[in-house]
Amino acid sequence: MGALHLLFLTLSAVAITAVTAHNITDMLAPFPDYSVFNNYLTETKLADEINTRDSITVLVLNNAAMTALAGNHPPSVIKNALRLHVLLDYYDPTKLHQISEGSVLTTTLYQTTGNAPGKLGFVNITDLKGGKVGFGSAAPGSKLDSSYTKSVKQLPYNISVLEINQPIIAPGILTAPAASDVNITAALEKAGCKTFVQLITSSGVLKVYESAVSKGLTLFAPSDEAFKAKGVPDLGKLTNAELVSLLQYHALASYTPFGTLKTTKAPITTLATNGAGKYDLKVKTAGDSVTLDTGVDSSRVASTVVDATPLCIFTVDNVLLPADLFGKSPSPAPGPAPEVSPSPAPSGPAPAPGSAAAPSPFLSPPAPPTSAPAGGPAEGPAAESQNSSSDGNAGVVIAPAVIQGLVSVALSVIISVFLS
Numbered sequence: 001m002g003a004l005h006l007l008f009l010t011l012s013a014v015a016i017t018a019v020t021a022h023n024i025t026d027m028l029a030p031f032p033d034y035s036v037f038n039n040y041l042t043e044t045k046l047a048d049e050i051n052t053r054d055s056i057t058v059l060v061l062n063n064a065a066m067t068a069l070a071g072n073h074p075p076s077v078i079k080n081a082l083r084l085h086v087l088l089d090y091y092d093p094t095k096l097h098q099i100s101e102g103s104v105l106t107t108t109l110y111q112t113t114g115n116a117p118g119k120l121g122f123v124n125i126t127d128l129k130g131g132k133v134g135f136g137s138a139a140p141g142s143k144l145d146s147s148y149t150k151s152v153k154q155l156p157y158n159i160s161v162l163e164i165n166q167p168i169i170a171p172g173i174l175t176a177p178a179a180s181d182v183n184i185t186a187a188l189e190k191a192g193c194k195t196f197v198q199l200i201t202s203s204g205v206l207k208v209y210e211s212a213v214s215k216g217l218t219l220f221a222p223s224d225e226a227f228k229a230k231g232v233p234d235l236g237k238l239t240n241a242e243l244v245s246l247l248q249y250h251a252l253a254s255y256t257p258f259g260t261l262k263t264t265k266a267p268i269t270t271l272a273t274n275g276a277g278k279y280d281l282k283v284k285t286a287g288d289s290v291t292l293d294t295g296v297d298s299s300r301v302a303s304t305v306v307d308a309t310p311l312c313i314f315t316v317d318n319v320l321l322p323a324d325l326f327g328k329s330p331s332p333a334p335g336p337a338p339e340v341s342p343s344p345a346p347s348g349p350a351p352a353p354g355s356a357a358a359p360s361p362f363l364s365p366p367a368p369p370t371s372a373p374a375g376g377p378a379e380g381p382a383a384e385s386q387n388s389s390s391d392g393n394a395g396v397v398i399a400p401a402v403i404q405g406l407v408s409v410a411l412s413v414i415i416s417v418f419l420s
Helices: 002-016 024-028 032-043 044-049 064-068 075-083 110-111 186-191 195-204 206-213 222-230 240-248 260-263 400-419
Strands: 021-022 056-060 102-109 122-128 130-137 146-155 159-164 218-223 280-286 289-293 298-308 309-315 396-398
Touching: 002 309, 021 280, 024 146, 024 159, 032 064, 032 075, 032 110, 044 075, 044 110, 064 110, 075 110, 075 298, 110 298, 122 146, 122 195, 159 280, 159 309, 186 218, 186 309, 195 206, 195 218, 195 222, 206 218, 206 240, 222 309, 260 280, 260 289, 260 298
Parallel strands: 056 159, 218 309
Antiparallel strands: 021 396, 102 122, 122 130, 130 146, 146 159, 280 289, 289 298, 298 309
16 A cells, blocks of 8 residues: 555656646637737747747737738748747736736847847836736837737646737837848858858859748858867868758758747758758757757757748757768778687686676666746636636647656656565
8 A cells, every 4th residue: 555655646746747738829729810910920930939938928919900010021020020929928917917016027039039139129018007008118218009908818827828909019120121131141151150151152052042042941050160070071072962962951941940940850851852862850859959960960059040031040069961971881891800819728617507697677767747837826817817728728738748757757666666
């Protein structure tokens, strides 16, 4: 009974720490009033980034307000405007009306891009009393042009969706250059990738990149230090065709921002992919870190240089070496076997067969369970939040790691009890 009791307590502790993942597009799907907003989340792939975040608030706009915001702006500008509507903190109706000192500046996803100088990446939330809450850019001189309308849905305390009546506009956010105006070589040189620029220019691959931008392009540019690292092959010994394949291997024929990379499970094809070779990449994620695995080497995605739909440019720590070029070199021929002099026969009796001790089996420790976000309000959403998660599971996905954690912990407890 003691073992069963201990097992029950352990499983209960793991279950309490289990977390759920959310899907913002699934959460908004039942609400046709937000279909335009939802479509832009998908088109700009901002939904992928939202889905990898915890303790956030999405300020949605109805179809009329979202259509007015989008106007004739390019996707890259619309994405930045939408980033300003994703708060990196959890706010439900109750918390909105309990803001200390009546006003607070909150960080948004726009701030994480590194392209928001000053306070342009922050939103001012002010309790205007009388049941009204105002929103506006935190830039000096900005007005509270938006106001809270109603609660849409909450998954306490993971994600909250609230409707506001007007978009939040930061100064200059709607006049940023489009992706078509980005100078690829200038951006790469500024990011410390001059060697890569020289290679793509002299080989003609730069023209391939530029022609692919309109349909979507993602670049993984090795830094100058990456080309100097030990183990990098002598690129001067490659044929022109091999060099072109190597450089095209550092690009995807799609717009794949960091949030999308983090959710990628299957191998991804590159511009070098053709019928003769796969030239694919595998993506491995650990927390907020993303690593690209070629089968020969791997490299961390170090930084985002450009994220302007449909163009994305990253720097990587190492040169990506495709297995199709560098993973098929023949093994060195074996040398002659060394001469072995006969050893004298042992004077004592030989040990009995099977007398050697076998290595003891061991169990790997279970992966630590993830914990639910803390710091939420003690009480649930106000009565106006009738669409909270208690009435259904739309947009909720149970994390697979929870199941693996339960099994691991259960096996460890059972074996440790019976071996003690």
